[in-house]
Structure formats: C-alpha cells, structure tokens
Amino acid sequence: MELNERQEKILTIVKENGPITGEQIAEQLSLTRATLRPDLAILTMSGFLEARPRVGYFYVENAQKRVLNDELKKMTVKEFQSIPVVVKESSSVYDAIVTMFLEDVGTLFVVRENSILTGVLSRKDLLRASMGNQDLSQVPVNVIMTRMPNITMCGQDDALIEVANTLIQKQIDGLPVVKQVSVNGEEVFEVTGRMTKTNITKAFVSLAQENE
Amino acid sequence: MELNERQEKILTIVKENGPITGEQIAEQLSLTRATLRPDLAILTMSGFLEARPRVGYFYVENAQKRVLNDELKKMTVKEFQSIPVVVKESSSVYDAIVTMFLEDVGTLFVVRENSILTGVLSRKDLLRASMGNQDLSQVPVNVIMTRMPNITMCGQDDALIEVANTLIQKQIDGLPVVKQVSVNGEEVFEVTGRMTKTNITKAFVSLAQENE
Structure with a gap:
C-alpha cells in the first residue's frame, strides 16, 4: 500500500x-x-x-508486516517438499555415499519395509565415516546413522516457517516428512517426503516470484 | 489490511x-x-x-503481495551473511575436512594472501575426494577445488532474494561474499563473508519473527 x-x-x-x-x-x-x-x-x-x-x-x-505474516502462515510443507531418497538398513556406507551423489541430495533416510523410518544420514555423517580407515563397503549404515527416536521429523501440513525454525534451531540440513501409521499395533512413521534448507530457499524465492 | x-x-x-x-x-x-x-x-x-x-x-x-515484495527487496546480504571460513591453497584435503568439522560449515573458501579468493570447496567435493584411495594429507586442496573464474560470488549489498535464486538455479550450497580490489593492477576479489542456504533459511524465519 x-x-x-x-x-x-x-x-x-x-x-x-x-x-x-x-x-x-x-x-x-x-x-x-x-x-x-x-x-x-x-x-x-x-x-x-x-x-x-x-x-x-x-x-x-508493523501493520504492513501483518500482511506478510498472513502469507507466510499459508505456506506448508506439502507445497514445497521433495521426494525422499532412502537406503535400507543393511546398505553399506559406500552404497549410501554413491546414492547421495547419484541423487544429488544432502540427507538420506534409512528405512525398513513399507518405508518405515529407522534412521537419517547426513553428508557430514558420511564424510566423518569416510575419514576413518575402514572398508566402507563393509560398514552398514545403521552403525553410523542417527536413529529413532532421536530424529526430528515434520508432517506435510506443518507450516513451512516452523520447519525452517526447527532446521535453524537444531542445526540440521534436512528433515523427513512423515505420516504416523500403526503396524502390528506399533506406532511408527512412514517417510513420505523430504524438507531441506534447499526447499526453504526455494520457498523464499517463490515469495518474490509470485509477485511479478 | x-x-x-x-x-x-x-x-x-x-x-x-x-x-x-x-x-x-x-x-x-x-x-x-x-x-x-x-x-x-x-x-x-x-x-x-x-x-x-x-x-x-x-x-x-496480488495487491497484498506487493507489500511482501517491498519487504523482501529491502533484505540484503549484509544483514544475513556469516563469517567466511577459509583455508590456504597449500592446505591438504585432510586439513580442509578437519576445518569443515571444527567450524561446522558446508563450504570453505580457498584464499591466497590478503584473503584473495582463489577457490571454493563444498562438502561434496571433500566427500568425493575422500572416497578415492589417496592419502588425503598429501593432496593439496587446489587439486580438487572449484577455481576462479568459475566461482559464483555475491556482494554485500546484493538483494537476498537474488542470492537465494542463484543458489537454487546453480544448485550450490553457499557463495562467497566478496569485494573487488586492485592488487598490483590486477582486479581480484577479497572474501568478506559467506552466504549459504542456512542464511537464507534464517532470513525466512526472521520474516515471521519480526511480526510477533
């Protein structure tokens, strides 16, 4: 105005x-x-x-900024998430690194059957592992991954601004987008997407592009 | 409104x-x-x-969004940049990886005297190098770095939204913030800061926080 x-x-x-x-x-x-x-x-x-x-x-x-706040609150994970890139618990660290390069992502999710989340691997985790004097094709990812329940997750209806805040506060590059499901009476999380600082950066860019 | x-x-x-x-x-x-x-x-x-x-x-x-656009254009690199983390051209890949972990950054800048930019090292570059069967303490960073003039840079007065767009378009994690200087008649770039997707994510979060 x-x-x-x-x-x-x-x-x-x-x-x-x-x-x-x-x-x-x-x-x-x-x-x-x-x-x-x-x-x-x-x-x-x-x-x-x-x-x-x-x-x-x-x-x-900040009357003007209230308008901005309204726009921000409308942005959800669903609109900006990426497809998750996953590896199995039995995969080797070597395979995980290859997957990370092939898919060009910074975060991999480790899953068991039915895409149930069991762990997360960051580029940093893999770099740390590759510094050791081990044969990476012999080390399974579940030795070095961050495992449940220590994984920060989000849902597809969460506000983007909350997820961005979590990434900053916890100093992590990416979060799994999950859906809670019940398997044989156990409450577990199915991985449905991936939210990273790249997605947030895209959302930031989109704020301006919508106005052109 | x-x-x-x-x-x-x-x-x-x-x-x-x-x-x-x-x-x-x-x-x-x-x-x-x-x-x-x-x-x-x-x-x-x-x-x-x-x-x-x-x-x-x-x-x-989109009358409302014009307000948002005005806010976005006011945000510059200067306000959101981080301190650059640099290594010398003669540093080994091993030292670079250690620096990356100690400083907890995803991008290192390689400089010569007076902080003059000569190269950039991403986490991905270092991970790729560490996969080979080389003694990382014997490989200098200038063998694996991206070097001038192939480095995308930004200035401290650039609009944040432009930098965010560059990060997305070129699929890179971070840019050096530079100042052009003349050294012995040669036009070179002094590294003064670091802009990453983390900084953009922080800027995105700040959009909402200013309104509370």
Whole structure:
C-alpha cells in the first residue's frame, strides 16, 4: 500500500505523540480536522492507526508486516517438499555415499519395509565415516546413522516457517516428512517426503516470484 | 489490511466483472453510489483496485503481495551473511575436512594472501575426494577445488532474494561474499563473508519473527 505524503506525515506525528486526537494532529499540520478526515479513515482502516474514543489515535506497530505474516502462515510443507531418497538398513556406507551423489541430495533416510523410518544420514555423517580407515563397503549404515527416536521429523501440513525454525534451531540440513501409521499395533512413521534448507530457499524465492 | 464485508463483496464483483463503473457496482449491491464512495476510495488507495476515467474499476492482482515484495527487496546480504571460513591453497584435503568439522560449515573458501579468493570447496567435493584411495594429507586442496573464474560470488549489498535464486538455479550450497580490489593492477576479489542456504533459511524465519 502506497501512502501519500500527508498520510506519512500523520503516521510520523502519531508515532511520536500518540495517543493524540484528530484535532491535535490537524493543528500540527496547520490543516482543518475535516481535511484530514479521509486520510485518518484510510490509515485506520488499513490498520496503520487505531482510534479509541475519547483518547485518540495510536500507532500500530508493523501493520504492513501483518500482511506478510498472513502469507507466510499459508505456506506448508506439502507445497514445497521433495521426494525422499532412502537406503535400507543393511546398505553399506559406500552404497549410501554413491546414492547421495547419484541423487544429488544432502540427507538420506534409512528405512525398513513399507518405508518405515529407522534412521537419517547426513553428508557430514558420511564424510566423518569416510575419514576413518575402514572398508566402507563393509560398514552398514545403521552403525553410523542417527536413529529413532532421536530424529526430528515434520508432517506435510506443518507450516513451512516452523520447519525452517526447527532446521535453524537444531542445526540440521534436512528433515523427513512423515505420516504416523500403526503396524502390528506399533506406532511408527512412514517417510513420505523430504524438507531441506534447499526447499526453504526455494520457498523464499517463490515469495518474490509470485509477485511479478 | 482487514477489509470489511462490503469491501470484500466489491472486490469480488470487480474481479468477476471488471472493468465496471461505480454505478454498476452500486446496482449489483442494491446500494447508492454515494454509499460506496468511501469503500471505493479505500480500495483504490490501498492498491486493490485501479480506477480509469470513463472505463471503470479494475482489479489489481496480488495487491497484498506487493507489500511482501517491498519487504523482501529491502533484505540484503549484509544483514544475513556469516563469517567466511577459509583455508590456504597449500592446505591438504585432510586439513580442509578437519576445518569443515571444527567450524561446522558446508563450504570453505580457498584464499591466497590478503584473503584473495582463489577457490571454493563444498562438502561434496571433500566427500568425493575422500572416497578415492589417496592419502588425503598429501593432496593439496587446489587439486580438487572449484577455481576462479568459475566461482559464483555475491556482494554485500546484493538483494537476498537474488542470492537465494542463484543458489537454487546453480544448485550450490553457499557463495562467497566478496569485494573487488586492485592488487598490483590486477582486479581480484577479497572474501568478506559467506552466504549459504542456512542464511537464507534464517532470513525466512526472521520474516515471521519480526511480526510477533
């Protein structure tokens, strides 16, 4: 929303002097109350100012940013997730590294039958393992993976902004997108997607592209 | 910006029937033109509608998102960059991997004297090197690094959204933030920072946090 010069002046006055009456604002601008009425109406209805009877006008912090917040909350994992890349628990570290290169991903998920999540492998885990003096084709991934229940996960309906926050707070590159299922009475998680900092970066870029 | 019920109705009418005159909108709502005047003024001044003389009102796509775009364009590399982590050209691949773990970064920059950029090392480059049957402490990083002029860089005043787009388009994890300097008549780039998908993810999170 573009404010005109007079509306910007009004905002500045209210920011510095609020609560302030319409009369007082008019006085400061050497204008009549009637002249200001349309501007005050627009500023109030757009959420920049709040008017309280017998008190006056208040400045509302970050009115513009509320619009932004609304847009952000609408973005969910579902829209931005990638296809998961998985390896079996019996796979070797060597095979996992090859898979990571072939699929060009930074995070692999380790699964048992029916895509049930048992572990996660990061590029860092694999690099650490490859530094040792072991024959990587003889080491199974379940020796070096992060395993359940120590895996941070997300669901496809989670807000993207929450997932982004989790990635930052926990300092991880990617999360499995999962669906809770019951297998023989046991509650487990089926891997359905992958959310990484790359997906978040794409979402960030999309914020701008939607506007062009 | 919160629209009232009548304003939402007007938007719907203009979306479906625009260009449409104020008279025609009033007719559809069974109201007088005078009653609608304040609503039309607010919708026009807020950018939701555009009025053209003798034609009528048009709906403006994504008026709300323009606010978002304005916010995005204000975000620059400077505000969100990290400190660069560098190694010397003569460092071994082994030392580079150790540095990557100690500093917990995904991208290292290779520099000569005065922090002049000569190469970039990604986690992937190091993982690839460590898969070979070489003694990593005997291989210098300049054998495996991506070298100038094939390095994508950014400046501290670049818009974050442009950098995010570059990271996605070129499928890279991080960029050096550089400053062009002249050394003995040669135009070179001094490394001053580091921009990664982690920084972009933090910027994305900050969009929401500023609003709380």
